[in-house]
Amino acid sequence: MTETMLAGRLDRKTRRFQVEEVPVPTPEPDEVRIAVAAAGVCLSDLHLIDGTLNPRGTASAVTLGHEVAGRVEALGEAVPPGVHIGQRVTLQAGQSCGRCDDCIRRQTCPRSLTRGVHYDGGWAEYALARVDTLVPIPEHLPFDQAAIIPDAVSTPYAAITATAQVRPAQSAAVWGAGGLGAHAIQVLKLVGAAPIIAIDPLPAARRRALAFGADVALDPGAEDLVTQVRDATAGRGVDYAFDFAGVAAARDQAVAALAPAGALVLVGLTPEPLSISDSTTFCARKNRLLGHYGSAPQHVEELVAMTATRRLGFSDSISGHIKLADAEDAVHRLAHKSGDPVRLVLVP
Template sequence: MTLMRAARLHLPTHTLTIEEVPRPTPGPGHVLIEVAAAGVCMSDVHLIDGTLGRPPHLQGDTVTVGHEVSGTIVELGDGVTQFTLGQRVVLQAGDIRGGQMHTRGVDFDGGWAEYALASVESVFPLPDSLPFEQAAIIPDAVSTPWDAIVRTAAVRPGEAAGVWGVGGLGAHAVQLLRAVGAFPIIAVDPLAAARGRALDLGADLALDSGDPTFREQVLSVTKGRALNAAFDFAGVTPVHEQALSVLAPEGRLILAGLSGRPLVVNDSTMFSYLKHEIRGHFGTKLDAVPQLVDLVGGGRLDFSRSITDVLPLEKASVAVERLHTKEGNPLRLILKP
C-alpha cells in the first residue's frame, strides 16, 4: 500500500494532525492529482473550530481539509480521455454527488495532502502562464465573489457597490467589481490594515463601519444616490442593518458571509417602500472557475498580490492560526505538500 501525507481534521476533538494515509486510486471518470498548492480559507478555520457544525454529507468523523486545490494529473481512471498525464489543472471546490453539491475538504477528502481525487467534471485545465499558487485560490476565494457580483447581484457598469469585510472574499470582490465597471466601490472593514488593502486593490473609498459619519460619506461619494448593491462577506449581523441604511431604491443586499443567525429587517415599511431586496449567495456555478482561469490567462485579471505566504503542509495548523488571528494581515495563505 502506497501512503501519502495529509492534514486530517478529527471533528469530535477539533484537532488537525498530519498523518500518513493510503494514497487514493482513481475509479472510472476520476483522476488523481499531485497537489502543487492548496489555499487556506476562513471557512477551513471555521470548519476546524466547529463554527460551521458537522458537515452534512461526511461519512465518519475525520476528513482531509482543503477545497482550493491545483496540481498535476498523475493517474487516470477508466474511461478518462479528455485529460492527459502531466496536465496542469485546478479543481472545483465541490462535486455533484447524488444530485447534491458536496464540498471538497468538508463532505469528502480535500487537498491538504500530497494527492487528491477529483471527478472529471470538477477538473479544469490551466495555462502554463498561471502559477499553481494563484490558480488554487480561484475556486471559492475568487469564484464565490465573482458569482455573487455577476449572477446574484447582476451588477452593471456604473452602479455603486459596497463591500463589507475585506478578507479573502471581500478583497477579491473589490478587484472584480472594478473589473466589471462598478463605480464607486466602497469597502467597509473595522481593521485599518484591511481598509488600506482595499484601497490598494482598487476601492474608491474605505470606511470603518463604526465611523459616525458613515452614511454621510457614502452619500457624498455616490452623489446622493446611495448603493445599488451591497455585499456582506463578513457574516456579521450588524452589517445587514448598516447596509440597508445606505441602499438606493431597488438596491440589492447580497449575503455571501455565513453567520447562522436570524435575519432581521428592522423597518419593514421602509424596506418595502424602497423596494429593497435581500438575496442569499453560496458558492459558484460550475462555469465560474474556467471563466476566471481564462480571464487571468488572458491578462484581464491579476491575483499575484493575493498570495501572502506559502507554507509546507506540515505547517497547516500554523496557517490556520495565522488566518484566525490575522497575523500579518494575510489575504490568502497557501500550503505546499
C-alpha cells in the first residue's frame, strides 16, 4: 500500500482546514486500521473549523470526522480473533479515556474522547480505531448509511429513548428538522409518539419532516406558532419539546408550548446562556429541563441491530456524496445549507 494518504486536517491555531498528504497510520496493539468507505459531514465539524467549538486538551492539528464506516484493513498485534481483515464496521464516535478510576472499574467514563476532536478521525483514506469502538454492520447496510448512525442518528435516538424516555402516545415537537432533527422524527415515530410536530423555518425542511413521519410541520416565524402547537395537541401542549436548533428563540417557543409536566430537551449545542423568562409558571406547571449530549455505545449497537432487521433505514438521509479530495466543498455546502442537506458524506 502507499505510504501516504489524503486527510482533511484542521490546524487549531490558525483555524485553517485543508486536505493534505499525511503518513498512513500504523495501528497500536489494541487498534485496527480501517479503509474508510464513507464519513459523514456534521455541523460539529463546521463548529470546530470556525472555532465555535474549541475543546481543551486537544492536539494542535487533527483529522476531522466522527461518523465513519469502512472495512478492517490491518490488525494490531493484540486484536482478538473475532476481528478479521475485510470486516465491515462502523465506528463509535468516541472512546473511553482508558485511564480514569471509572474506566478501571468498567463504569461509564466521564472523560470520554471524541473521534475527530481529541484524536484523528475519519476524513481520510485510512483511520485507526481502538478495537472496542468497532461495531460490525450487516452486508446489506450501505457504508454511507452506516457511517451516519453514530451521532446523526444515535444522538437523537439517545435523547428520545434514554434522556426523555418518550412513551407511546406522548406528544413531541422537534425544533430544527436538519441532520439530527430529521432522524429524531423517524425515531419518535418508531417509539409511537403522537402527535409529532416539526418546526423549521425552511419549507423544504418542513416537507422533508412530513415525509420522515411528522404529523404536522410548522413555521417558527408564525406569530401564532404556540397556538398552532396547542391546537395540534387538543389544547394541551407537548409532553416533550426537543431543541435541535440551539437557538434562544426556539427554546422560548418550546417552553411556552409545553404541557403540564412537559419537558424541554436540549440537544442542539450553543455557547449562549439559557434563560426561562417566566420561571414561576414553569415551576407551577412542573415543567422540566433536560440536557442531552451524544450517545452511549449501546445506542449505536441497538440502531445497527434495528437496521439489520430493516426496522430503520437511512437512504433518504444521504443528501450527497463528495470525494474526500473535495472535503472543503462539502464544508462550504453544509455551512451555506446548499440544497438543504440532511447528511453529506465523504467517499474515497
